[in-house]
Amino acid sequence: MARLPRADDRPAPGVRRHGRQRRALHGRGRRLARPRPARVLAPPLTGPSPPPLRVLRLVVSYDGTAYAGWQVQPAAATVQGALAAAARDLLGPGVGVTGASRTDAGVHALRQVVSLSTRSALAPERVLGALNAALPADIRVMAAAEARPGFDARRAAVAKRYLYLVDNGAVANPLLRRYAWHVRRPLDVAAMRVAAGALVGRHDFSAFRAAAGRGAFPVCRVRALHVLRRDDRVAVLVSADRFLHHMVRNIVGSLVAVGRGAREPGWLAAVLAGRDRTRAGATAPAHGLTLVRVVY
Numbered sequence: 001m002a003r004l005p006r007a008d009d010r011p012a013p014g015v016r017r018h019g020r021q022r023r024a025l026h027g028r029g030r031r032l033a034r035p036r037p038a039r040v041l042a043p044p045l046t047g048p049s050p051p052p053l054r055v056l057r058l059v060v061s062y063d064g065t066a067y068a069g070w071q072v073q074p075a076a077a078t079v080q081g082a083l084a085a086a087a088r089d090l091l092g093p094g095v096g097v098t099g100a101s102r103t104d105a106g107v108h109a110l111r112q113v114v115s116l117s118t119r120s121a122l123a124p125e126r127v128l129g130a131l132n133a134a135l136p137a138d139i140r141v142m143a144a145a146e147a148r149p150g151f152d153a154r155r156a157a158v159a160k161r162y163l164y165l166v167d168n169g170a171v172a173n174p175l176l177r178r179y180a181w182h183v184r185r186p187l188d189v190a191a192m193r194v195a196a197g198a199l200v201g202r203h204d205f206s207a208f209r210a211a212a213g214r215g216a217f218p219v220c221r222v223r224a225l226h227v228l229r230r231d232d233r234v235a236v237l238v239s240a241d242r243f244l245h246h247m248v249r250n251i252v253g254s255l256v257a258v259g260r261g262a263r264e265p266g267w268l269a270a271v272l273a274g275r276d277r278t279r280a281g282a283t284a285p286a287h288g289l290t291l292v293r294v295v296y
Contacts, residue, residue: 051119056127057147058114060099063138065178065287070103070112079103079139083114086134090127091120100153100294101160104246106286108179110163111142113294115153159223159295161239164252165288169232180233181252181288187234187259192227195258196236198269199251200225206275208251209244210283216244218275227255234259237292246283254281 060083068076072084084097096117103109122130128144135141167173167180168187176182199205202221209218223239236252254271257263263281271280 051121053117053119053149054121055147055149055151056116056118056124057145057151057153058116058128058141059143060109060112060114061140061142062109062112063178064103064106064108066138067105069105069107070099070101070109079109079112082135082139083131086131087116087118089134090130091118091122094119098153100157101291102154103291104286104289107289107291108287109291111293112291113153113157113296115147115151153294156296157294159239159241160243160291161237161293161295162243162248163290163292164236164238164248164284165290166234166236166252166256167232168229168234173232176233178287179290181285183234183256183260185260187229187256188261189227189229189234189259191261191265192234192236192255192259194265195255195263195268196225196227196251198266198272203272204275205244205247205272207271207277207280208247208254209277210246210250211277212245218244220244220247225251239295248289249284249286250277250280252284252288256284257281 060079062079064079066077067079067082070079072078072081080097080099084095087095087097096115098115100113101109103112116127120127124144124146128141131141131144165176165180166187167176167182168184169182170184172182172184173180200222202219204218205220206218209216220243221241223241224237225239226235226237228235228237236248236255238248238251254263254268258265258268
């Protein structure tokens with residue numbers, strides 16, 4: 001028997017009851033959906049963090065005869081290129097190799113300082129041994145140690161010292177042929193010392209830089225400039241806060257002109273003041289020059 005609507009179930013006159021309201025009143029229809037909990041996204045999966053970057057300070061010696069200088073060059077053998085290749089093979093990709101001095105082709109180094117950046121944890125003494133096993137015989141790592149974070153061998157240097165060797169014997173010494181400029185005529189070392197004195201201090205060395213390097217700031221502070229003789233060997237030692245391209249070799253060429261008697265000792269001071277490269281002496285050969293020390 002059908003259920004008759006009760007009086008309290010009836011809508012007011014003129015009011016239409018919706019289906020949802022009817023189902024709610026009579027308990028019919030679908031159940032209300034329960035609210036779903038909010039989805040929490042898991043963080044993306046990542047690999048382990050890379051090892052921290054560390055810097056090793058290397059002291060490197062090399063005979064520059066077979067190399068087109070320190071700095072990497074396309075299609076040329078360089079000291080930096082050989083060292084970087086050996087370091088990559090040992091320590092993996094991403095190594096950085098920076099030298100304190102960008103020596104020219106044929107120039108040697110007794111104690112070039114190099115900053116080697118790597119993420120490898122290999123101990124410095126093992127790096128030293130492994131690099132020397134891989135490097136050619138004319139390049140050797142003489143020392144390796146941990147450096148402070150961010151150490152840059154070139155930017156941190158405050159001074160450098162170069163040695164230029166002249167073989168002043170009547171007959172060229174065959175053992176020095178790769179490391180000394182043979183000048184047969186006897187040199188007046190006393191006159192060379194007088195001339196050298198004019199170059200010590202802070203000056204504009206435009207007269208002693210390579211013509212191709214005219215854009216560089218020309219002022220340098222020469223801390224010391226010594227001319228020494230031992231038997232048939234004459235050594236020129238120069239220390240400065242910075243050097244222009246070919247600066248040491250141009251100074252030596254000018255000093256040798258004084259030592260030969262072709263110029264008076266006072267001539268060098270006039271050349272310095274004139275700032276004209278064409279008035280200075282010839283550029284001494286590269287093979288007589290050696291980087292002997294970097295100061296920090």
